[in-house]
Structure formats: C-alpha cells, structure tokens
Amino acid sequence: MEVGAGTMHPETFLRVLGPDPYRVVYVQPSRRPADGRYGENPNRLFKHHQLQVILKPSPADIQNLYLDSLEAIGLDLAAHDVRFEEDNWESPTLGAWGMGWQVLLDGLEITQFTYFQQSGGVDLDPVPAELTYGLDRICAYLQRVDSVYDVRWSDDRSYGQVRLLEEQQFSAYNFEYADPVITRKLFELHEKEAGQLLDASEKQSAAGKQRVPLLAAYDHCLKCSHLFNLLDSRGVISTTERAQLIGRIRQIACRVAVDFLAQQSEARSASAVAEAAR
Amino acid sequence: MKMKGSAKASAKVAVDFLFEIGCEEIPAGMLPGAVRELKVILEKYLAAHKLTDGAAIEVYGAPRRLAVSCVSLRIKQPDEIKEVTGPPKSVAYDAEGKPTRAAESFAQKMNVPVAKLAITATSKGDYLSARQVILGRPAGAILEEVLPRAVAEIPWPRSMYWTSANGLHFIRPVRWVVALLGGKPLKFQLGDAAAGNWSSGHRFLGKSKIPLSGAKDYVQKLRTNFVLVRPEDRKQKIEGELRRLAGSKGLRIHEDVHLVDLVTYLNEYPSGIMGSFDPSFLELPEEILITVMRDHQKYFALERKDGTLAPNFLAVINLDKDKAGHIRAGHERVLRARFSDARFFWETDQKCRLADYLPKLGAVTYQEKLGSYGEKVERIRELARWLSEQWFASGISKASVAAADRAAELCKCDLVTEMVREFTELQGVVGGLYAKSQEEPEEVAWAVYDHYKPAGIEDSIPRNIAGQAVALADKFDSLVGCFAVGLVPSGSSDPFALRRAAMGIVKILVETGLPVSLPLTIARAARSLANGSRKIAVSLQTEKQVLDFLLDRVRFVLKERGNLAYDEINAALAAGTDDLVDALRRMEAVRGIRKTKNFEPLAVSFKRIRKIIEKAGPEAGWRLSAVRSDLFQEKAERELHAQASATMKEVEQHKRSGRYREALQEIAKLRPAVDNFFDGVMVMAEDEQIRKNRLTLLAGLLSGFSTIADFSEIVTVEPGK
Numbered sequence: 001m002e003v004g005a006g007t008m009h010p011e012t013f014l015r016v017l018g019p020d021p022y023r024v025v026y027v028q029p030s031r032r033p034a035d036g037r038y039g040e041n042p043n044r045l046f047k048h049h050q051l052q053v054i055l056k057p058s059p060a061d062i063q064n065l066y067l068d069s070l071e072a073i074g075l076d077l078a079a080h081d082v083r084f085e086e087d088n089w090e091s092p093t094l095g096a097w098g099m100g101w102q103v104l105l106d107g108l109e110i111t112q113f114t115y116f117q118q119s120g121g122v123d124l125d126p127v128p129a130e131l132t133y134g135l136d137r138i139c140a141y142l143q144r145v146d147s148v149y150d151v152r153w154s155d156d157r158s159y160g161q162v163r164l165l166e167e168q169q170f171s172a173y174n175f176e177y178a179d180p181v182i183t184r185k186l187f188e189l190h191e192k193e194a195g196q197l198l199d200a201s202e203k204q205s206a207a208g209k210q211r212v213p214l215l216a217a218y219d220h221c222l223k224c225s226h227l228f229n230l231l232d233s234r235g236v237i238s239t240t241e242r243a244q245l246i247g248r249i250r251q252i253a254c255r256v257a258v259d260f261l262a263q264q265s266e267a268r269s270a271s272a273v274a275e276a277a278r
Numbered sequence: 279m280k281m282k283g284s285a286k287a288s289a290k291v292a293v294d295f296l297f298e299i300g301c302e303e304i305p306a307g308m309l310p311g312a313v314r315e316l317k318v319i320l321e322k323y324l325a326a327h328k329l330t331d332g333a334a335i336e337v338y339g340a341p342r343r344l345a346v347s348c349v350s351l352r353i354k355q356p357d358e359i360k361e362v363t364g365p366p367k368s369v370a371y372d373a374e375g376k377p378t379r380a381a382e383s384f385a386q387k388m389n390v391p392v393a394k395l396a397i398t399a400t401s402k403g404d405y406l407s408a409r410q411v412i413l414g415r416p417a418g419a420i421l422e423e424v425l426p427r428a429v430a431e432i433p434w435p436r437s438m439y440w441t442s443a444n445g446l447h448f449i450r451p452v453r454w455v456v457a458l459l460g461g462k463p464l465k466f467q468l469g470d471a472a473a474g475n476w477s478s479g480h481r482f483l484g485k486s487k488i489p490l491s492g493a494k495d496y497v498q499k500l501r502t503n504f505v506l507v508r509p510e511d512r513k514q515k516i517e518g519e520l521r522r523l524a525g526s527k528g529l530r531i532h533e534d535v536h537l538v539d540l541v542t543y544l545n546e547y548p549s550g551i552m553g554s555f556d557p558s559f560l561e562l563p564e565e566i567l568i569t570v571m572r573d574h575q576k577y578f579a580l581e582r583k584d585g586t587l588a589p590n591f592l593a594v595i596n597l598d599k600d601k602a603g604h605i606r607a608g609h610e611r612v613l614r615a616r617f618s619d620a621r622f623f624w625e626t627d628q629k630c631r632l633a634d635y636l637p638k639l640g641a642v643t644y645q646e647k648l649g650s651y652g653e654k655v656e657r658i659r660e661l662a663r664w665l666s667e668q669w670f671a672s673g674i675s676k677a678s679v680a681a682a683d684r685a686a687e688l689c690k691c692d693l694v695t696e697m698v699r700e701f702t703e704l705q706g707v708v709g710g711l712y713a714k715s716q717e718e719p720e721e722v723a724w725a726v727y728d729h730y731k732p733a734g735i736e737d738s739i740p741r742n743i744a745g746q747a748v749a750l751a752d753k754f755d756s757l758v759g760c761f762a763v764g765l766v767p768s769g770s771s772d773p774f775a776l777r778r779a780a781m782g783i784v785k786i787l788v789e790t791g792l793p794v795s796l797p798l799t800i801a802r803a804a805r806s807l808a809n810g811s812r813k814i815a816v817s818l819q820t821e822k823q824v825l826d827f828l829l830d831r832v833r834f835v836l837k838e839r840g841n842l843a844y845d846e847i848n849a850a851l852a853a854g855t856d857d858l859v860d861a862l863r864r865m866e867a868v869r870g871i872r873k874t875k876n877f878e879p880l881a882v883s884f885k886r887i888r889k890i891i892e893k894a895g896p897e898a899g900w901r902l903s904a905v906r907s908d909l910f911q912e913k914a915e916r917e918l919h920a921q922a923s924a925t926m927k928e929v930e931q932h933k934r935s936g937r938y939r940e941a942l943q944e945i946a947k948l949r950p951a952v953d954n955f956f957d958g959v960m961v962m963a964e965d966e967q968i969r970k971n972r973l974t975l976l977a978g979l980l981s982g983f984s985t986i987a988d989f990s991e992i993v994t995v996e997p998g999k
Contacts, residue, residue, distance in 0.1 A: 041622060043615045058440065060453065060470065063302055067481075077482050079602045081595040081609075084341075085544065086305035088436070099438040099450070101303060106608025107575055107593065115440055115451070125443040146611060238641060 002031045002226040006052030016119050016128045018264045022056045033233035036171035039164045042147035046170045051133035058129030081106050089114045093225050093249045095121035110138050120257020180236045187227040194220035198255045206266050214260050221252040293353050293460030294493040298345040300454035306543035313339035319431050323424045328355050329417050338507035340546045347493035355414030367404035418459050422466045441469045461492045479503025480546050504547040513542045519550035520592050529588050532579035545596040553610045557589040559617045563711050569701050570616050623696040632712045635691040647763040649812050651690045657806040661751035662686040682744035685725030706730040732782050735838050739786045746786050753779040758803040761824050762816040780831040787858045795856050800824050845993040852988035867938035868987045876949040883952045884989035887976045894973050902978030909971040914958035918951045938986050945983050
C-alpha cells in the first residue's frame, strides 16, 4: 500500500483514536511522488524509509526515552548538537494535526516528534506521541556518507544497488508517464468504493456496524491520497481543484475515524456485558 | 537588643520568591513574547493582592524554562481596616442617649462592644459605624491560587494539551515546576507536574535534578549547570564568540540582528563554531547562499574585507564546545547537501528562459476571485505602462518605460521556478538574478529583483524608475483587487499583506517624489480589473475605501519619518490628497511656519470659525466674493473683508508657483484682523441678512484659505482666545 508517511498507516491513524492505550513500532516505506529526483539528488528520494513509533498515552519522560534511543544506535549526545526545534505537523488530507518539533542532529533533521491533538477530525484523549525517524538520513549520518545511495544496505549491497532503479523508474512514471485521465478515474473508483462502505456503515445500528469492513474503506482512502499526490506531481491540478480533492479525501478519512470509534466503543461495551455475565 | 529585634521583625515581613516553569522546548520565536507577558501578568496579580513591596520582579526565559524571581515580596497581605456603617444615629440611641436594640445588634454583628462603635457623618445624616480589621492572607496561599491562573493566561498563537483534553493547555508539556516563597515550596500543580524545589539543568551538560533555594542564587545555580537563564547573557556570549571566530580568519560577520535574536532563544548554553564549504559554491549568487545559510540552517554568513562572501560560516550550538569536531563536520555536510540542491535548482531553472515560464503563471492562483498570476501580470503591465508614460515630464526615458514594461512582464515568472518553490522568500530576487544571467538589460533585471520592495518601513525602495513603476503597479493592483473582492485587512488578519503594499506605495512616492495621483491610479487599477478576463467591478465606494486606507498609511509613514507632527500631516491632507508629493510640500510649509507667532492663534480662530459654521448649517455660495459690503455694520468686518480679499490674490499667486510657505505666511498675517473681528463683531446678529453676510465672510475665509492646509486641524497647546 502506498502511503506518504508512517502516520497514514492504520496502525497510527486508527489506533490513536479512542481511550485504549497502544504502543507500536514499524518501518514505513513512504512514497512522495513529487519528491523524486530520478536518483540524481543525493538527499531526495521518491521513496524513503521511516521508523514510526506510537506511544499512547505519551509518557512523561518521552523526550529522554527518545534521546536514549539515539544513544542506543551509537550517538554520543555530548559530542553532537541535538536540538528540538518547533515544527507542528499537520495533514489536511487526514484531518490530523499535532504540535512538536523536528529533531536536528548537527543541523540535520532526523526525526519528527509530535504530540497528536487530532486525527480524522477527532480530538485525541489520551494524547499519543509520535516519533518518526528518518532512517535513510540517520543511516547516512552514522555511516558518514554524503549520498544516501552510498549507504550500506547489507554487507554486500549499497542502497543505490537496491533502490536506484526504483527511484529512476518511479520518477519517470510520476513526472512523465502516469496517465492523468486514468489516474483520475482510479481516484474516483477508490473514492466510490470507500463511500459505499461508509454508506453501508451509516445505515447500520450500533451493533450492525461491527461487521462493516472499515479497514477496507480506509485502504481505499489511502489509495485516493496517493493518487492525488500522483496527479499533483504530474502538475495537472489547479489550486482550486487541489483544495477540493484534499477535502474529498479528508471527508472519507473523517468518516472512517468516526465509525471506527463507534465500532471500538461498541466492542468495549459488548465485552463488558460478556464479562458481567460470566 | 532592640535593634536586633526590629531587624528580625522586618526579615519576617518580606521573603524572596522564585517561580520556574520547566517545559519541553518552547518555540524560539514565541519565547520573548511569553517572557514579557509573564511579567505583565504576574505584576498585575501581585499588585492586585498587595504583595509587592517595591522590589522589581525579574523574568527569565530559555528554551526549557520561563521563570520569575523577586528578592522581596510581602509575606502576607497588609491588614485592611474597613468601616461598616450600621443604623442611623437617631435609631441607634434613644432620647437619653442610651443605645437601643438596633445599636446592640449591630455591635453584636460586628463583634465589638457597643462602646467601641463610632458615629460617621454621611450625606444622609449621622450613622453608627464600626471599624473592622480584615486580616491579610498569607502570600503563599494567594500565590498557590494565582500562579496556575497566571500560567494559563500566557497567550500563545496555538496551544496544546498533553494530560487530557480538558487538562492544562500550554505551548508544550510542562515537566517540572519550581515555586519557592522564602525558600519553602508552594503547593500546586501545573498539568501533572507538582510544584517543588527541583529544577533541571542543561539537557546534556547539566544535572537533571538541581535543588533550588530561592531567588538569590537562581541565576548562578543554573549557570553552573550550563543554563544561561538571562537572554541578554546568552546574546552577549553569542556575539562575543562569533566576533572572535570571524576575526580569527580576518573575516567579518554578514550582519543579521534577527538571526542573533533567534539563536539567543534557541539555546540554553550557546557557543559559536566555524565551518567551511567548497569555494566552488561561491559561483552561486550570494543572495541564495545567504538565504540557505540563514533561513534554513540558521548560520551566519561571513564576508571578506572586500565585501564578497567567504567560503565559511558560523553556527551556534547548544553545547559548551564541539569536543570531537563531529558537530562542525555534520553541519558542513548538511550545508553541502543544501547548496547542492540550490545548484541543482539554479541549473535546472536556467534550462529555459525566464519568459518561457509566463504561460505557466496561468495555472498559479493569486486569489480565487482575482484569478491567476498570469492575469495579474497583464494588469501590472497595463498599470506600469500607464504610470511610467506619465513620467516623461519627470525625466523618465523611453528606454526606462520599455524596461518597466518588460520587467512587469517578467516579474512573477520566478514563482514557478524550482528555486522559488524551495526558497519562497527569494521571490523577485531569483527572477532578477535569472534575468541578469540571461542578459536582459540591467535595468529590467534590477526592476524584477526589487519589485517586492520595500518589505518594511526600514527597507529600501526599488533602485531604478522601472522597478518603482512595477512595484507601484503590483501594489495598486493588489490593493484595489483585494478590496474589490472583500479582502479588507482587519485587526491582525491581513493575508495578502495589503498594509505592507500600501506602506510601500507611500514610501516609494514620498522618497522619489514621482507625480502619482492616488485617486486616479486607484481608478486606473479598477479599470484594468473591470476590463480583464474576470470583469471585476470596483465600486466608487471601494475606490474611496482604498484611498482612505492609503491615507492612513501616509500618516503612518510620515510619522515614522519623524520630522512632521500628526496634525501638520492632517492639516495638509485635509486640504487635498490627490497629489501626495504636493501634500508633502504643503506639510513642510506648515511645519516651517508652525512656530511663527501668528500661526497657532490663527489656527484657534479657524477652529472657532468651523464650529460656528457647522452650528449655523453651512449653505452653498458662502464665498468671500459673495460678501456684500453694503451690509457691513462694523469697522472690523469691513477691514477683515478687505484684507482677506487682498490676501487671497497674493495667496493664489504664491500657490500657483508652489511657494506654499510664503502663501501661508500671508494667511498668518490675517490674525490681527480676525482677532479684531471676533472682539468687535457679533456673528449671530438678529437681522438675518446681516447674520448671513457675516457667516458668508467667515465661511469664505475658511474655504478660501484652507486649500494649502486646513488650519482647523492644527492642535494648539493652549486654548487661545
């Protein structure tokens, strides 16, 4: 599944909703069509890798835990300039935002650190902390190479040997070959499928909602988001249309979030009833 | 013994106070404001609760803390004596002067013996009264209530919650709180952090737990833990170290006060380091290099003696030193990547000519209703041509008119270049640089480069006349267009920076003296909007609104320049706003004769005249020439009329040849005649004809002599006679 950031993965987007504590970590390959540089720029990638961490609720010593993680991968914090500089994260397509910092290591942005306040238009309580590590950059830094393509992927392979072809081909696709008409159609198809699932959910009673596959609806939402990015990198959407398309994706995301919360709360009360009966 | 006793007593009434909010990194841009606000808010509360005893409170701010200290606060509020009135004396005592039940129950209520009650005289007669002492509350109890409230009052552009949605909202999570009164911790919570005496030092260099004892050694204790809590101490350290580093290589810092302030608030223990970059990057224009260093990496650029950039930079780090050289190497690597990006954009963008980007501007929206930048460029061209063609009399050459036209055509092209997409703050500059490297005439290149200028009241205006024409055209189009579609700035909301645009127009006109009529240019801009593809109608009311908005900026700009008083500006503007440069000369004339003896008294008389006319209800045709000498009764009115008529001729002559000061001097000479008139003539005579004749004379005076400056706008110091 193509996503622009680890935040969009359901393990973040949906799991931050509601009262249940949750902790998760995963590597998220993130695709941003407009960032492709045909493999010619040493720092910009169409597809980069994030280490995504969610801690819900956020522990009081979260900053120290984060700094410990840097030490754990071999950084001597007293010999580097590590700082937290204001950077509030916002995703208009997901109706999500939070406040936090970009973490700079000797002037290089290595992590986005966010206290989520809203996801899918829903206020979050408890507040999750999201740590998004830029793996490619951190690796390049630790290995002291100037180009991400020189990073050692494994003992016998460099990043370039594994990923360069992909960068070249997808840059060409994203900027030149992707057919705008077909891409638009795909967008509409995914939007329609998501809409149908959400309409089905809307018609159901609280108990009936349980069976509606909202996770599938959300997958189609993510498809829409990527196809929108693709149209954007092809340079075929005007500013007005841009805002409209973002609004359409956000609408799906917000509907998924609201119904997902309803499913969760129904599941909780059902299990409470079962508990009481026992 | 006695001395010692009293010293001890005074030690008890005052205590020191320290309050530190330990926070995760507060955004640097917001810290100075927060420090200021915290001071104001706390001073308000301390004064309201009468806890201050004259000692100043000091505030501190660093990325992980906001703090307040005071060496001396009252340990408790002073007791207050309050007088409570009870029943009237007549009810409280019987005929024999014995207290009645009313007096007894009042005394009981007040908890004093009847004998201690007093009599207070009021406007309604004598009443029984009792003195009540309200005991002051201890400072600690008050502060425990007030401090959490004060913290919640600090305003932030946007705040967050972290404990729960209805918990404390602050800029970032609060992680510790120090609140000590006389060395003792106060009891309260901020979010989930309880107040105590434990602070925390520098994140990497200091101890994570430091016990504090109070205000006296706060700064010192934090300093030993590598936190300079006073912003001015950090700034001094930064400036000193940067200067020393630059000097060590014979270089000087590319001055940047904003950057110094920013790094002051980004670090708890700032130190300077020097790095270098590959000199081959110096082939890129220095504007781009400096922007990358300053805006994206917060580095200071360095210059050689001859003013050219050196391949070095200074960075401020949040440590005492770069002990292993890793930090310098890291920053150098990041900068190299950034410069490589910039070089990539520079080369990619120049694969085609600037003008080739024009068609793409059709797809970039300026404003939804006002259309694309493509459409805006069309309007800017029309307006720039119309403006510059009027300036032949002011010496503009045909070549410059053509340069203005070409610059207007190219001015927005850089918006679709890779470079400006990455470094938006370089709009205009990048277009100018591309134009220059593509061998457009130099005048065109500079005009494109400068056309967003001036960026603020301190900034310079475009350097050549073509740039001035384009800058004016762009700004007039923005103003009239935005007002026409309802985007009028209000309060702090001004998304299209219209105040800056208006200020820019005024600044350009004032500094160049170019002959530009504000209302006519507004009307011409309106015509371009109406004739354009969007057919945007601009009402006369909107045009008037834009003019008023501009005049407001005129007052602002001229006041900032400092040599003119507000009322002098208003007096000249009240006499005509069409030609700003002319208005400026009239203002200076007013300024010139302001201090002469007749001027202000005459201004007082003019104000009086205005009031009389307004009260009487002015009528059309009240001109000096309509005054009938056969209706004169008094010598004073006859003389005033005669002198005013003669003066009028002189004034007209001076005015025609632009000798405003001389004209005003002539007018000022009318003062004795006007004074005599008011001393000897009753304006509101019973006879209607006579009355109207006198009103006509005064109205004629007012309108006839207010064409250079309206004297009645002058604010006079003493209410003259």
